[in-house]
Amino acid sequence: MKIYVPMDSAAKALGADEVADAVRREAASRGIDAQIIRNGTRGMVWLEPLVEIDQGQGRIGYGPVTPEDVPALLDGKLESLGPVDEIPWYARQTRLTFARCGVIDPLDLDDYRAHGGLAGLRRACGMSQAEIIKETTDSGLRGRGGAGFPTGIKWKTVMEASAEQKYIVCNADEGDSGTFADRMIMEGDPFTLIEGMAIAGLGVGATRGYVYLRSEYPDAIRVMNDAVRIARQEGVLGPDVLGSGKAFDMEIRMGAGAYVCGEETSLLNSLEGRRGVVRAKPPLPALEGFLGRPTVVNNVISLATIPVIFEKGAAYYSGLGIGRSRGTATLQIAGNIKYGGLFETAFGVTLGEVVNEIGGGTASGRPVKAVQVGGPLGAYMPVSKFDTPMGYEEFDQNGGLIGHAGLVVFDDTADMLQMARFALEFCAVESCGKCTPCRLGAVRGVETVDRIAGGDPAAVDLLTDLCETMKDGSLCALGGLTPMPVMSALTQFPDDFACHKEAAE
Amino acid sequence: MLHALQDSYGYVPQEAVPVLADELNLGRAEIHGVISFYHDFRKAPAGRHVLKICRAEACQSMGGNALAEATLRKLGIGWHDTTSNGTVTVEPVYCLGLCACAPAAMLDDRVAGRVDEARMDKLLNEAGA
Ligand SMILES: Cc1cc2nc3c(=O)[nH]c(=O)nc-3n(C[C@H](O)[C@H](O)[C@H](O)COP(=O)(O)O)c2cc1C
């Protein structure tokens, strides 16, 4: 009998370690011969800790399980959720990037292989650099870190640059609130990121890679370090990748808690051991990146999606989605939500479907007021925009952005003025300090919001002007996009800004 | 290197700055600039345990602010402060990636989700605060 108890940090935060201890103890006392596997999460966070039992006839789920439930669980007296693969929330997804996450033992390379792992890298080993770039471009994959830049085009620039040394840098800074896809895949299927980076390395001719991983994720750091060591032992990494004669190796570097270090040039400075100040572009990191050499900087999910593209082919991947948003979005449904978690599906599903049908509305049971999509720099979307399909251009046309595809749901108790204030406060704290509109504008913005709250009607125009200045005068998206949550709050929820005025009058 | 220092001392001692500057052949101001840029590095020792409470939007949507305020009030300290008996330092953190089970907190390296006041009391008890 196999018993799966996730070791994902969200599961652990909900008591998975205590459940695993109880399973071990109770199984021993009953003389049950059980193999306990600490898998990643299936992404159904509202069911965590989700325990799965396999007695040879498929995996049956139970959850959320508490340590007190374990005796009943092992006696077969706990009510089950049925086969995990058939839970509707799970079954209706198109799991490509996350196909193995929660299914396999994260650090078992044989398990990884048995579920399609390394097929993509093996195929890439037999391709020329140009063919690898073409496959990536044809897949239509766009960067999942925020900007949505076509991955193939970025790789082509690095491939065509001539230099003795090139680098692959994985951006695992994942600072956005409401996002956890990077963390989940690194904890639940770390080899897929390693495989993706190796394919990127072969494609552009880079032999070294780094994962810049935020210090807030100690579990992910541990799993990734172990996975890299195992991959090296097994010849997936090293001087002779899968016997291809080509070299690629990588290491994990830890960040130090600065949101702006998720911006790629700031990240490169931090990786070099400097202050994480944003660099002016050009030069592009693709040409002068880490240590001044040509560097691919890609998000975790972008890179972790590469293996499945090479396994199933570019046409398969690009066959999904809408418009110029091809493939799948790895939606992270969070905040005040009934069924929160990671939901992977083709682009095109509407915001309303995600929040109401998939997410089941708010956890508090109150009406939804707003959804912030795309992290702290993303817009607050009102319910009236719920028919917006998930797609880069579609969101842009509706005054929003998809970013890293995190959704944070708020119920009707949310005060949008306070949310706007928070966005500005956040920008002020996290600003790298290079541009005046960002550094000082944000501080001024907080004061201005306080004036609005105090009943000063003139302050609204001031705030609007200030946001314009920030948008136009900032080097990177921290200063440039902070106006997005602020202005969307102001324009979509004017009542929250007006009632203070009336109250004061 | 700074991470290693912080791991062994619990903070980055002021005295380390000239040593690092020498070793790396950089100015003291430069080293200081790096340390002060990042939220992770502390200039003073922390309590025996560090409790980080998430302040990001997702946690706010689930009452994270009220939880944080109540906790600080209970301990009688502010952000970044240490309790008088030296057991716990409370720090804000921006997003622990546990947004689908907000509000979230982390005691040393251990994460906790859907934290309510009772759960928080339990955490504080464990830390001896
Ligand atoms: C303030 C700021 C924070 C960012 N944070 C992240 C982050 O945490 N993770 C990430 O992958 N990209 C982040 N980005 C985007 C990166 O600059 C860059 O576009 C991305 O790493 C490129 O990878 P991709 O093309 O695979 O998306 C951030 C950008 C800005 C301006």
Ligand code: SF4
């Ligand atoms: S916008 Fe802000 S964070 Fe970005 S470069 Fe300018 S000062 Fe730095």
